[in-house]
Amino acid sequence: MARQQLKVWPSSWVSAAADTASWCLALSLVALLLVCSLGAGGAGAGEAMPQVRGAALSARPCEEIYVVAEGETLHSISDRCGDPYILEQNPHVHDPDDVFPGLVLKITPSKPR
The missing domain is CATH 3.10.350.10 (LysM domain)
Incomplete structure (x- = not known):
């Protein structure tokens, strides 16, 4: 039975893929933070919610x-x-x-x- 050889990817390709993946993840995180910060305030974020007491x-x-x-x-x-x-x-x-x-x-x- 013949042994199969594993394909070895060139290190430059692996490095480029890792860089691309990390940039995509970083951009996704920034976009998520931006959307969450805008969603919490929405329109009229400067207005305070009146509290009714007494x-x-x-x-x-x-x-x-x-x-x-x-x-x-x-x-x-x-x-x-x-x-x-x-x-x-x-x-x-x-x-x-x-x-x-x-x-x-x-x-x-x-x-x-």
């Missing part, structure tokens, strides 16, 4: 599409808006204790504020 929190209107603010719970939203069926109307909320600022809820307000 008396201003209770003065917020109860609309059909409701964005949870800091310090709110499903119970407090339900009491203020008069909607005991928030959990049933929002199947994306699996745990009533897992409510966080920015969560979008559908509510049916029964008592205007």
Whole structure:
């Protein structure tokens, strides 16, 4: 049985391929960082998100599409808006204790504020 000889690639070709691969990887990383930094801010990146606390929190209107603010719970939203069926109307909320600022809820307000 004859032994097969392994092909040996010229070192210049291997070096050129490694250089090309490293440049492609570096450019991809820079592009990814650029896209992520632009995506986080988006349009209006200089605008700060207003925080609603204290008396201003209770003065917020109860609309059909409701964005949870800091310090709110499903119970407090339900009491203020008069909607005991928030959990049933929002199947994306699996745990009533897992409510966080920015969560979008559908509510049916029964008592205007």
